[in-house]
Amino acid sequence: MNQINQVAIVGGSHGNELIGVYLVKKFQKYPDLIKRTGYKTVSLLGNPQAINAGRRYIDRDLNRCFTGTNLPDGETSIYEEIRAREIQTILQPQGQASVDVIIDLHTTTANMGLCIILGNMHPILLNLAAHLSTINPLVKVYIHEQPRNSGFLRSLSELGFAIEVGAVAQGILDAELFQHTEQIIYAALDYLEQFNQGKINENINTLTLYKSIxxxxxxxxxxxxxxxxxxxxxxxxxxxxxxxxxxxxxxxxxxxxxxxxxxxxxxxxxxxxxxxxxxxxxxxxxxxxxxx
Amino acid sequence: MNQINQVAIVGGSHGNELIGVYLVKKFQKYPDLIKRTGYKTVSLLGNPQAINAGRRYIDRDLNRCFTGTNLPDGETSIYEEIRAREIQTILQPQGQASVDVIIDLHTTTANMGLCIILGNMHPILLNLAAHLSTINPLVKVYIHEQPRNSGFLRSLSELGFAIEVGAVAQGILDAELFQHTEQIIYAALDYLEQFNQGKINENINTLTLYKSIxxxxxxxxxxxxxxxxxxxxxxxxxxxxxxxxxxxxxxxxxxxxxxxxxxxxxxxxxxxxxxxxxxxxxxxxxxxxxxx
Structure with a gap:
């Protein structure tokens, strides 16, 4: 891949993880914050009904419902399965170009700090993660290898990743972690802009990873x-x-x-x-x- | 009041505050832990359906439903109103003696430490709180003055109080706060035992309070x-x-x-x-x- 054309930022895939919810609301109010010249950026709320209910999900964990082409074609009454299809249609419209990069915003009650979760070892993702680690030493990189369309929203895209910050309780905003998450998003968007411009010339040779076993x-x-x-x-x-x-x-x-x-x-x-x-x-x- | 005859310990009035839930389960498995010679101790789970669902409540916050004699006599389909009546029947059975002391176990995402919440300034409560502050300097005392039957479980009883510990996220157990809460309960039970025996002879003259304004x-x-x-x-x-x-x-x-x-x-x-x-x-x- 030589050119990023579309980036999607998703918050509130889990309705009680408020930092992503309110960051996306901020981006929808001030779209210039995530606008870059070299590609299109969209932002969306993952699970609006769960956000309204203040719960992780209504019927089923949305972030296990992105099974891509394996999504059932027939009717389903499971809200998150319906919503997963809607999101997939937005991010990967039939007959049109799909988004190249998905940034999925999460929080956790574990003390994960500022964690970048990668589903694969694509060189662009590794270099992006290394870049983010360099500009903020609190950033950690976690690899949880997954095939495409394995259920996670990020797995819809080869260049999908999650930003998982904590420790923060469900259902609350933590201002410091809100600001850290926001800065990581801007740094990632800027990096992708430079990538498009062929201006990546960092001398980072190694990356520390935590790999799920x-x-x-x-x-x-x-x-x-x-x-x-x-x-x-x-x-x-x-x-x-x-x-x-x-x-x-x-x-x-x-x-x-x-x-x-x-x-x-x-x-x-x-x-x-x-x-x-x-x-x-x-x-x-x-x-x-x-x-x- | 010269004699405590019955003490009730309630956990899980909010279904996602797990420390109280698992403490009550422990007490029900090992009732000797809360047995004292001078009075009867009962323990119960406040909101079983909310505990099963992992949520604070199903229809309405149970800990605002204890309005005592004002509870509607007619049918209600609100689960927590039904459950509040059941609990009141257990703690205050008609024609029989009511429990004298209610200890209601809660957790909060706020950094409340080990907080004793009193609904009134009854001398027994103030002395108990002062005693608990003395044996553990992490204990704080918060007064939120409420009339009897004001909706809070603790308001059913003149000697009702809550133990509110945090910061802990909803839906998780924190072992350290679990142990602290357990020790406060035992210290409170021991204090009430000594009260019955007329053996309270502490020289505590002052108490630091935080009073809701x-x-x-x-x-x-x-x-x-x-x-x-x-x-x-x-x-x-x-x-x-x-x-x-x-x-x-x-x-x-x-x-x-x-x-x-x-x-x-x-x-x-x-x-x-x-x-x-x-x-x-x-x-x-x-x-x-x-x-x-």
């Missing part, structure tokens, strides 16, 4: 009831090394559950509220420094 | 749409003095909104997620040291 569920009883909490020594320690023997969970009657793996891992998305129902207490990742 | 809403446009966020310099600064001229809000286009009152106040419940819909960005309180 597995999920870890809470200890549960036979009824699926949670039996333990994130250990206090692990809470908010996203991206920190977890060594064999380190505490992982604390049961409700104060028993420590230790990490019994054989190698050091880097937990992320620790104690994300929306993942309790998905059976995910955290992701384990590997930390890698790659040449780019 | 007003609510402050977010700046909104004519459609009710929020126009600003809690200012970063105010976020998480619950109980800290706010002086005239200090920043209060930050608009989405970076304009500061200052506090224009004439006297210093102490904001609390700053940026509580559930209060956005109630039109409350924070409460202003006065800090007082009273003789007890």
């Amino acid at each position: 597995s999920t870890v569920d809470y200890p549960r009883d036979e009824n699926g009831e949670i039996q333990a909490m994130i250990h206090p020594q692990l809470q908010f320690r996203d991206y920190q090394p977890l060594h064999p023997g380190n505490p992982l969970f604390l049961t409700f009657d104060d028993q420590e559950i230790l990490y019994e793996g054989e190698s050091t891992v880097y937990p992320i998305f620790i104690n994300e509220a929306a993942y309790y129902e998905k059976g995910i207490a955290m992701y384990f990742s590997q930390k890698q420094v790659i040449d780019i | 007003s609510t402050v809403d977010y700046p909104r446009d004519e459609n009710g749409e929020i126009q600003a966020m809690i200012h970063p310099q105010l976020q998480f600064r619950d109980y800290q003095p706010l002086h005239p001229g200090n920043p209060l809000f930050l608009t989405f286009d970076d304009q500061e909104i200052l506090y224009e009152g004439e006297s210093t106040v102490y904001p609390i419940f700053i940026n509580e997620a559930a209060y956005y819909e109630k039109g409350i960005a924070m409460y202003f309180s006065q800090k007082q040291v009273i003789d007890i």
